Amino acid sequence: MINLLDFNKTGLIHFCEEMGEKPYRARQLLRWVHQSGKTEFMEMSDLAKTFRQKLIECAVVHPPEIISDHTAGDGTRKWLLSTGTGNAVEMVFIPEPNRGTLCVSSQVGCALACSFCSTGRQGFNRNLSVAEIIGQLWWANRLLEARVSESSSPDAAQIRADNTDTRRPVTNVVMMGMGEPLANFENVVTALDLMLSDDAYGLSRRRVTVSTSGLVPVLDRLRERCPVALAVSLHAPNDALRDQLVPINKKYPIRDLLAACERYLSAAPRDFITFEYVMLKGVNDSIALAHELVQVVRNIPCKLNLIPFNTFAGSGYERSSADAINNFRDVLMQAGIVTTVRKTRGDDIAAACGQLAGQVKDKTRRTGTCGSVRAVVIG
Numbered sequence: 001m002i003n004l005l006d007f008n009k010t011g012l013i014h015f016c017e018e019m020g021e022k023p024y025r026a027r028q029l030l031r032w033v034h035q036s037g038k039t040e041f042m043e044m045s046d047l048a049k050t051f052r053q054k055l056i057e058c059a060v061v062h063p064p065e066i067i068s069d070h071t072a073g074d075g076t077r078k079w080l081l082s083t084g085t086g087n088a089v090e091m092v093f094i095p096e097p098n099r100g101t102l103c104v105s106s107q108v109g110c111a112l113a114c115s116f117c118s119t120g121r122q123g124f125n126r127n128l129s130v131a132e133i134i135g136q137l138w139w140a141n142r143l144l145e146a147r148v149s150e151s152s153s154p155d156a157a158q159i160r161a162d163n164t165d166t167r168r169p170v171t172n173v174v175m176m177g178m179g180e181p182l183a184n185f186e187n188v189v190t191a192l193d194l195m196l197s198d199d200a201y202g203l204s205r206r207r208v209t210v211s212t213s214g215l216v217p218v219l220d221r222l223r224e225r226c227p228v229a230l231a232v233s234l235h236a237p238n239d240a241l242r243d244q245l246v247p248i249n250k251k252y253p254i255r256d257l258l259a260a261c262e263r264y265l266s267a268a269p270r271d272f273i274t275f276e277y278v279m280l281k282g283v284n285d286s287i288a289l290a291h292e293l294v295q296v297v298r299n300i301p302c303k304l305n306l307i308p309f310n311t312f313a314g315s316g317y318e319r320s321s322a323d324a325i326n327n328f329r330d331v332l333m334q335a336g337i338v339t340t341v342r343k344t345r346g347d348d349i350a351a352a353c354g355q356l357a358g359q360v361k362d363k364t365r366r367t368g369t370c371g372s373v374r375a376v377v378i379g
């Protein structure tokens with residue numbers, strides 16, 4: 001059976017043609033599947049009965065299965081999605097007064113093994129399919145619909161006011177869940193197409209952010225194919241330190257990464273890159289490193305986002321103190337770099353950055369050789 005959630009508009013046009021149908025059917029299907037959230041072909045009332053019958057015989061609309069749903073004290077909501085054979089990934093919704101952000105996963109685990117990241121510690125199992133990536137947004141809109149349309153809170157009113165379609169609570173998507181999006185390029189960009197398509201989710205390029213640890217050649221492909229907003233996980237101002245924290249730096253060192261960022265900006269919808277910098281106590285949070293960071297990024301239009309480290313069992317790291325984070329931020333701000341400190345959201349349900357665990361059976365050679373690989377069962 002063909003899962004229609006695996007297709008962007010181009011793919012659906014091909015599919016319709018193969019079925020002997022006119023290309024405009026693709027647009028109708030997109031709207032039924034992504035905007036109305038229908039999974040039953042018989043309900044797609046403006047499609048010819050014969051076409052519906054053909055669809056029933058060869059296709060499905062099959063989003064990933066949801067296996068748990070938790071809401072944190074601050075309203076952050078986390079769902080665990082089954083990816084089969086005992087594995088799962090997480091998606092997180094972060095409600096804010098004037099927007100609703102969905103943090104989307106791209107892989108089951110991650111092979112890049114950043115030393116401070118819970119997902120990285122678990123190893124890699126597989127890439128998510130397009131259906132599993134876009135299925136997260138599909139689900140979030142369905143599951144949150146009621147929250148927005150029924151609630152009379154000022155927040156909900158604001159979300160409604162900002163959103164042309166009142167039934168769409170997700171106004172922003174960040175590819176900052178489990179996995180490295182650029183290591184699953186084809187599936188991620190096909191899902192991005194759907195996020196941006198007016199016949200599906202209609203988000204503007206500025207409201208969709210890909211976060212990467214810095215796969216330089218793929219960054220260039222993203223620039224050519226689908227230049228959405230870009231966040232780059234820098235975390236250190238020099239190669240010696242970044243090699244330890246983000247091992248992919250040994251292959252694509254800071255200099256190459258920054259050159260790719262400059263190339264990206266030539267095509268990007270935004271005129272700046274967001275650099276993410278996790279604040280690790282005594283590791284990368286000194287004033288001297290803040291000054292070094294200023295020198296490194298000064299020629300690139302950018303914003304700095306400092307992320308207080310979110311701890312997890314056996315991480316071996318600690319979060320920088322509030323004073324250390326503020327002092328670090330002040331150095332950057334005084335140098336004229338717009339710097340924000342990310343609010344830690346949902347950490348009482350382990351939904352904060354880098355705490356996303358899911359359940360990952362490592363398929364890489366690190367299985368069994370690394371004591372830190374863990375499978376977390378979230379009840």
Ligand code: SAH
Pocket residue numbers: 114116117118175176177178179180181211212213231232233276277278307308309310311353354355
């Ligand atoms: N693989 C991508 C996107 C997923 S991680 C990337 O690395 O950019 C999203 C962000 O959370 C990245 O900046 C990542 O470095 C950061 N992160 C990972 N583990 C973290 C932790 N334990 N605490 C805080 N931030 C973390």
Ligand code: SF4
Pocket residue numbers: 110111112113114117118119120121177178179180213233
């Ligand atoms: Fe992978 Fe990103 Fe975690 Fe690094 S920080 S291990 S790239 S998910």
